[in-house]
Amino acid sequence: MVEPSQIGPSAQIIDGKRIASERANVLRKRVTKFVAVNGAPPALAVVLVGSDPASAIYVRRKGEQCQAVGIESIQHRLPHDTTEASLLYLIAQLNRDAGVHGMLVQLPLPAHIGADKVLAAIDPDKDVDGFHVTNAGQLALGKPRLAPCTPLGCMLLLRELGTELRGKHAVVIGRSTIVGRPMAQLLLIADCTVTIAHRHTTDLAALCRAADIVVSAVGIPALVRGDWIRPGAIVIDVGINRVPDPRSGTGATRIVGDVAFEEAVGHAGAITPVPGGVGPMTISCLLENTLQAAELIEGRLAGTLG
Ligand SMILES: NC(=O)C1=CN([C@@H]2O[C@H](COP(=O)(O)OP(=O)(O)OC[C@H]3O[C@@H](n4cnc5c(N)ncnc54)[C@H](OP(=O)(O)O)[C@@H]3O)[C@@H](O)[C@H]2O)C=CC1
Numbered sequence: 001m002v003e004p005s006q007i008g009p010s011a012q013i014i015d016g017k018r019i020a021s022e023r024a025n026v027l028r029k030r031v032t033k034f035v036a037v038n039g040a041p042p043a044l045a046v047v048l049v050g051s052d053p054a055s056a057i058y059v060r061r062k063g064e065q066c067q068a069v070g071i072e073s074i075q076h077r078l079p080h081d082t083t084e085a086s087l088l089y090l091i092a093q094l095n096r097d098a099g100v101h102g103m104l105v106q107l108p109l110p111a112h113i114g115a116d117k118v119l120a121a122i123d124p125d126k127d128v129d130g131f132h133v134t135n136a137g138q139l140a141l142g143k144p145r146l147a148p149c150t151p152l153g154c155m156l157l158l159r160e161l162g163t164e165l166r167g168k169h170a171v172v173i174g175r176s177t178i179v180g181r182p183m184a185q186l187l188l189i190a191d192c193t194v195t196i197a198h199r200h201t202t203d204l205a206a207l208c209r210a211a212d213i214v215v216s217a218v219g220i221p222a223l224v225r226g227d228w229i230r231p232g233a234i235v236i237d238v239g240i241n242r243v244p245d246p247r248s249g250t251g252a253t254r255i256v257g258d259v260a261f262e263e264a265v266g267h268a269g270a271i272t273p274v275p276g277g278v279g280p281m282t283i284s285c286l287l288e289n290t291l292q293a294a295e296l297i298e299g300r301l302a303g304t305l306g
């Protein structure tokens with residue numbers, strides 16, 4: 001068998017973990033300045049309903065990363081049988097709390113709670129996930145305020161490569177409101193020509209072969225094959241899929257993306273790994289959105305008081 005590395009040059013691996021940690025160093029200084037001006041740090045409230053293990057890990061990681069840059073992290077862990085009404089009550093309290101600058105409700109929520117209703121209840125000025133209809137609308141108008149963290153993180157990775165985005169053909173696989181759609185909007189704002197693919201798209205392979213940039217946000221391991229990638233194209237793999245680890249033999253699992261990485265690395269010009277690609281950038285953008293929300297809120301308060 002021919003190894004991918006023998007049939008083409010190997011892609012640049014985009015190191016999201018390193019880029020996120022460099023951004024954390026810059027952010028820490030901005031937070032220090034914020035504290036000097038306002039007397040207190042920016043504060044992020046994270047609400048977790050239920051005990052989904054993956055969600056619990058993400059929420060813990062968000063708390064740790066907040067601490068690392070000096071952002072105050074307030075975590076609300078509610079039992080699985082929390083009613084929609086009591087979650088809405090907590091959100092109303094957090095909306096009113098002048099000490100809270102950003103908030104997010106970890107998804108997915110238990111089935112008895114309406115996610116749309118919950119997201120709509122969050123003050124758009126504190127909506128650091130960028131999921132509120134007002135913020136989604138601003139983005140759709142081409143005038144983003146607080147935009148979703150994962151697509152923002154993908155844009156930062158593309159910018160880091162230094163390639164001109166204007167006029168490039170980008171194919172986004174997935175049209176969820178949290179990743180695919182906002183991703184397409186941001187690429188459009190960057191003057192890419194954007195195609196959005198989904199479950200009903202016919203001949204996804206041919207579409208991808210025409211792309212300068214492929215962003216996959218689906219949740220299916222090895223959906224995107226190496227020979228779907230045009231030589232030199234940029235591949236951003238958002239997928240997070242837990243699969244059995246054949247190397248362990250003990251039933252352990254590992255995380256892979258949507259792209260058959262070992263294949264694609266022989267075709268792409270640059271590619272994000274999973275883990276260590278988009279994931280760390282998502283958290284980095286969450287922290288940056290929190291500081292942005294805090295600066296806006298405190299700036300407005302100073303304006304009304306002074
Ligand atoms: N790295 C990170 O920071 C983050 C990673 N993720 C990961 O990204 C992935 C996507 O997340 P999310 O957007 O929330 O997921 P959703 O399940 O909400 O959306 C998946 C999208 O993929 C589409 N899709 C499903 N099957 C196919 C197919 N065979 N061909 C083409 N399109 C298909 C769906 O189409 P349709 O609309 O027609 O159903 C849908 O639009 C997941 O693996 C998730 O874990 C998510 C958030 C952050």
Ligand SMILES: Nc1nc(=O)c2c([nH]1)NC[C@@H]1CN(c3ccc(C(=O)N[C@@H](CCC(=O)O)C(=O)O)cc3)C=[N+]21
Binds near residue numbers: 058104108150275283
């Ligand atoms: N309200 C809300 N906002 C979200 O932003 C949100 C959410 N709900 N629900 C779940 C998804 C998923 N998500 C990830 C964040 C970080 C990594 C991450 O840090 N990944 C690392 C580690 C992966 C691992 O080892 O688990 C990596 O890819 O290197 C992944 C996925 C945010 N989400």
